[in-house]
Amino acid sequence: MSREPAELLVEARDGSRAALARLLTYVESGGEHHRVTAALAYAAPAPYVVGLTGSPGAGKSTLTDRLITSALTRGQVGDAETFDQVAILCVDPSSPFTGGAILGDRIRMQDHATDNRVFIRSMATRGHLGGLSLAVPDALRVLGAASFPFAFVETVGVGQMEVEIASAADTTVVVTNPGWGDSMQANKAGLLEVADIFVINKADRPGVKETRRDLEQMLDLGRAREWRPVIVETTATSDEGTDALFDAIDAHRRFLDKDLLASARRQRTRAELDKVVSAVVRSRVAQLAHESAYEAQIDALVEGLTDPYRAAEVLLDES
Amino acid sequence: MSREPAELLVEARDGSRAALARLLTYVESGGEHHRVTAALAYAAPAPYVVGLTGSPGAGKSTLTDRLITSALTRGQVGDAETFDQVAILCVDPSSPFTGGAILGDRIRMQDHATDNRVFIRSMATRGHLGGLSLAVPDALRVLGAASFPFAFVETVGVGQMEVEIASAADTTVVVTNPGWGDSMQANKAGLLEVADIFVINKADRPGVKETRRDLEQMLDLGRAREWRPVIVETTATSDEGTDALFDAIDAHRRFLDKDLLASARRQRTRAELDKVVSAVVRSRVAQLAHESAYEAQIDALVEGLTDPYRAAEVLLDES
Numbered sequence: 001m002s003r004e005p006a007e008l009l010v011e012a013r014d015g016s017r018a019a020l021a022r023l024l025t026y027v028e029s030g031g032e033h034h035r036v037t038a039a040l041a042y043a044a045p046a047p048y049v050v051g052l053t054g055s056p057g058a059g060k061s062t063l064t065d066r067l068i069t070s071a072l073t074r075g076q077v078g079d080a081e082t083f084d085q086v087a088i089l090c091v092d093p094s095s096p097f098t099g100g101a102i103l104g105d106r107i108r109m110q111d112h113a114t115d116n117r118v119f120i121r122s123m124a125t126r127g128h129l130g131g132l133s134l135a136v137p138d139a140l141r142v143l144g145a146a147s148f149p150f151a152f153v154e155t156v157g158v159g160q161m162e163v164e165i166a167s168a169a170d171t172t173v174v175v176t177n178p179g180w181g182d183s184m185q186a187n188k189a190g191l192l193e194v195a196d197i198f199v200i201n202k203a204d205r206p207g208v209k210e211t212r213r214d215l216e217q218m219l220d221l222g223r224a225r226e227w228r229p230v231i232v233e234t235t236a237t238s239d240e241g242t243d244a245l246f247d248a249i250d251a252h253r254r255f256l257d258k259d260l261l262a263s264a265r266r267q268r269t270r271a272e273l274d275k276v277v278s279a280v281v282r283s284r285v286a287q288l289a290h291e292s293a294y295e296a297q298i299d300a301l302v303e304g305l306t307d308p309y310r311a312a313e314v315l316l317d318e319s
Numbered sequence: 320m321s322r323e324p325a326e327l328l329v330e331a332r333d334g335s336r337a338a339l340a341r342l343l344t345y346v347e348s349g350g351e352h353h354r355v356t357a358a359l360a361y362a363a364p365a366p367y368v369v370g371l372t373g374s375p376g377a378g379k380s381t382l383t384d385r386l387i388t389s390a391l392t393r394g395q396v397g398d399a400e401t402f403d404q405v406a407i408l409c410v411d412p413s414s415p416f417t418g419g420a421i422l423g424d425r426i427r428m429q430d431h432a433t434d435n436r437v438f439i440r441s442m443a444t445r446g447h448l449g450g451l452s453l454a455v456p457d458a459l460r461v462l463g464a465a466s467f468p469f470a471f472v473e474t475v476g477v478g479q480m481e482v483e484i485a486s487a488a489d490t491t492v493v494v495t496n497p498g499w500g501d502s503m504q505a506n507k508a509g510l511l512e513v514a515d516i517f518v519i520n521k522a523d524r525p526g527v528k529e530t531r532r533d534l535e536q537m538l539d540l541g542r543a544r545e546w547r548p549v550i551v552e553t554t555a556t557s558d559e560g561t562d563a564l565f566d567a568i569d570a571h572r573r574f575l576d577k578d579l580l581a582s583a584r585r586q587r588t589r590a591e592l593d594k595v596v597s598a599v600v601r602s603r604v605a606q607l608a609h610e611s612a613y614e615a616q617i618d619a620l621v622e623g624l625t626d627p628y629r630a631a632e633v634l635l636d637e638s
Contacts (some may be wrong), residue, residue, distance in 0.1 A: 035628055042626035134627075176414070262621075269620050269627075274608060276627040277634060281600045284635070289593060301588050302581075307361035308453075308588075308595040309354055315596060 005037040012146040017119060020146050024121055027138045030128045035090045037140055044145035046265065047087075050249055051169030053155045053162050053191075053310050059176045059201040059236050060154050064088060066234075066242035068118055069202075071150060074246065085149040085192040091132060091165055119148070130279040136165050137272055158187045167194035168268055170261065171252045173245075175199045176215070178207030192222050195229050198243060203233035226253055288315055324356040331465040339465050343440055346457045349447045357457055363464035365584065366406075369568055370488030372481050377494045378520040378555050379473050381637070383407060385553075385561035386568075387437055389445045389483060390469060393565065394564040397476055401460045406438040406462045410451060431554055438467070449598040455484050465570055477506045486513035487587055489580065490571045495534075497526030504518075511541050514548050515571050518564060522552035607634055 005026060011019035023041075026033040050067075052060050070087050121139075130133040136153060143151050153169055155162040166172055174195040200211050210288040215231055230248045234241030256264065288294055306314075324345060330338035342360075359597055369386075371379050375404040388406050440458075447454040455472060462470050474481040493514040518531050529600055534550050549567045553560030575583065607613060616630040625633075 028578055035626075038626040038628055042620065043623045045623070266617065266621055270617055273613075273617060273620065273627050274604075274628055277604050277607065277631040278601075280628065280631040280635060281604060282597075285593075285596050285600055288596065294592075298585065298589055298592060301361065301592065302585055304362045304364070306352075308359040308592050309599065311592055312596040312599040316599060 002033060004126050005033055005040055009037075009040050009145060012142075015116075017116075020119065020142070021121070023142050023146070024123075024139050027135055027142060028128055034128065034138070037142060041138065041141035041145045044141065046141060046254065047144040047151045047172075049140055049151050049153060049169040050165035051153045051155070051172045052175060053158060053166035053172070054175030054199075054201075055158055055177075055180075056156050058177050060156070060175050061090075062201065062236040063175060063201055063234060063242065063245070064152055064154050065241055066236050067152065067246060070243055070246040072115075072117055085117040085119070085146045085148060088121070089136060089139055089143075089153045090120065090122045090153065090156075091136060091153065091162075092122075092156040119143075132274055133161060133168075134275055134279060135162055137168060137268075153283050158191060160187075160190070162196055163187065163190055168272075170256065170264070171196050171249050173197045173199055173249070175201050175233055176211065177202045178205045178211050180211055180214075188218065192218050192229075196227060197245070197248050198229055198231045200231065200233045201236055203241065204235045204238070208233060222236070226260075227252065293318060320325065321352060324352055324359055327626070328356075328359050328464060334435075336435075339438065339461070339513045342461050342465070343442075343458050346461060347443055347454055348446055353447065353457070357460060360460035360464045362459065362638075363460065363507055364469045365460060366463040366467050366635045367572065368459055368490075369471050370485035370486040370491045371471060372475075372477060372485035372491070373457075373520075374477055374496075374499075374631065375475050376494050377499075379475070379494050380409075381555040382494060382518065382520055382553060382564070383471055383473050385555050385558055386471065386565060389562055389565040393433075393434055404436040404438065404467060406467045407440070408455060408458055408462075408470065409439065409475075410472065410474040410481075412443070416583060429444060438462075440535060448602050449594055452480060452483055452487075453591070453594055453598060456487060456587075465524070477510060479506075479509070482506065482509055482513055487591075489575065489583070490515050490568050492516045492518055494520050495530065496521045497524045497530045499530055499533075507537065511537055511548075515546060516564070516567050517548055519549045519552045522560065523554045523557070545579075546571065547604030580584075612637060 003022065005023060008019040008023050012023060023037050026037045052064060054060050068086055068088065072084070075197065086220050123132060123136060123139060128138075131249075140151055140153070153166060153258060158174075172194050174191050178200060180200070198214075200208055212231055212233070219229060219266070230251070232241060232245045232248050234245055236242060241254045293315060297315055301304040301308060301311055322341065325340060327338040328391050331342060342356050345356045373379050387405055387407065411570060424609070442451060442455060442458060447457075459470055459472070472485060474485045476492075491513050493510050493516070495517060497519060499519070500611075501583075517534050519534075520525055531550055531552070538548060549569050549570070551560060551564045553564055555561060612634060616625065616634055618627040620627060620630055
């Protein structure tokens with residue numbers, strides 16, 4: 001029995017995690033419920049989003065765990081809002097089954113497994129027409145509509161999609177380790193482009209100084225930006241440096257005053273609309289190919305009565 | 320000064336190679352001339368097309384050279400038509416400059432460099448909205464409209480695009496060498512799927528028996544088809560086996576009686592239309608993103624007055 005998104009959203013706002021989970025499933029699944037959910041979600045304010053990405057094993061989960069504590073303890077980000085709950089979306093594009101990993105995440109983020117102020121969700125796509133790179137922004141808007149003013153998105157890996165998802169955030173944190181060069185070589189430039197904050201996690205290991213120097217050097221050589229990415233050293237396992245990381249996130253949010261935040265979000269909105277338009281078109285074309293008008297155009301082509309370009313335009317203008 | 324496609328086509332039919340070359344340039348370049356050229360070309364009968372593909376260095380050019388001789392000497396393919404001229408399109412998707420390689424091809428195919436019955440052209444794309452995989456079928460139709468009843472398409476390499484282009488032919492020839500397993504391992508299954516004829520070229524080298532056994536075994540294991548791919552051994556450099564290869568092409572063309580040929584071509588027409596529809600859509604979306612209606616939808620999104628899915632539909636329905 002599927003329930004109406006509007007009804008579920010009221011319950012989610014009242015604190016029902018089950019209702020919120022159902023809405024996110026609607027987003028993942030595509031279809032009519034997704035459309036209604038999106039319409040409701042985009043009418044609400046967007047949450048402030050912090051994206052975290054980095055190689056598998058860099059320590060992102062432990063770090064996120066610590067950041068949740070910081071966020072809940074300190075009770076505010078920037079000077080605009082206070083908040084009493086936080087959401088975490090975990091995305092692993094390489095795994096088709098992340099949607100089933102919720103229990104695993106709860107065990108993983110042990111400190112907050114039973115904390116009702118914390119909502120942890122693994123994202124998967126089971127039919128969303130734009131895949132994860134569109135499902136995640138939709139899910140974030142749902143969290144905003146469900147009264148979460150603040151959310152983390154954690155992606156595993158530093159491939160193009162992982163970076164794209166994590167960087168569609170207000171503040172993007174790239175998690176490295178001493179000697180990071182080896183594991184992230186392939187996409188160093190891409191990470192440099194999107195990072196607002198670099199974390200050198202596992203800073204109790206040797207090579208921190210060299211890694212910091214390496215990063216500073218890359219930043220010196222990179223495109224000049226108004227915000228120079230901050231480098232923070234952490235040892236998440238012993239909770240060292242995580243407050244400093246939270247300060248850095250806070251500082252970046254302060255830096256993004258109302259104008260900068262609005263212009264960055266407008267740019268992301270444009271990128272998202274581009275992707276949605278392409279996805280809608282792809283699905284329309286797929287639908288088109290099953291219609292009798294399509295067969296008629298193929299007949300006409302075979303008989304030499306048209307050419308494929310004219311046929312395509314006739315089909316698209318009639319669809 | 321750009322001349323009208325209709326006028327050029329009349330000249331090309333009268334034997335002007337310059338006019339034909341200009342028409343093919345229109346196809347490569349995209350734009351309005353391309354559209355008119357396509358409209359004219361698709362009204363004419365398609366030529367019978369033989370596709371050749373294989374790893375670089377397998378000996379395709381020498382083999383094609385020999386096949387041209389066979390074709391012109393024997394004067395017919397199948398029992399349907401005789402012909403007195405033949406065209407060869409050379410495609411190297413990995414090279415952005417193949418368009419400039421015409422002189423190279425003429426030198427390469429030495430036997431026919433000065434033979435006016437032979438038309439050799441390297442294909443490149445310089446703006447065609449669908450890239451080479453759409454430019455090549457268009458070019459083949461232009462050749463048909465210019466009274467070539469028969470054409471070869473030779474692609475270098477066995478990657479996805481090379482195989483896609485070469486297999487959009489009536490008869491597809493995959494050129495291997497003794498010990499071919501090493502060089503084509505990655506795409507064996509794909510080649511097996513598209514090949515009507517396997518050639519073991521350089522058959523004067525050791526390992527022919529093993530390669531034939533390997534191929535037969537793959538064919539035994541593969542999907543059963545009405546036409547079991549033929550294996551022909553050739554040594555193109557000394558012209559051994561090339562007549563047998565031409566016989567095999569001829570046999571395959573006879574096998575494809577009117578019904579089979581028509582149904583295979585209809586299937587390819589559908590695949591081509593799918594690609595053209597997608598390409599036209601992509602170009603429309605790109606255009607759309609520059610219009611003021613697009614900005615208005617982004618405004619509405621930022622203000623929370625719509626969602627990206629509704630915005631996309633409004634834009635697409637108005638475009």
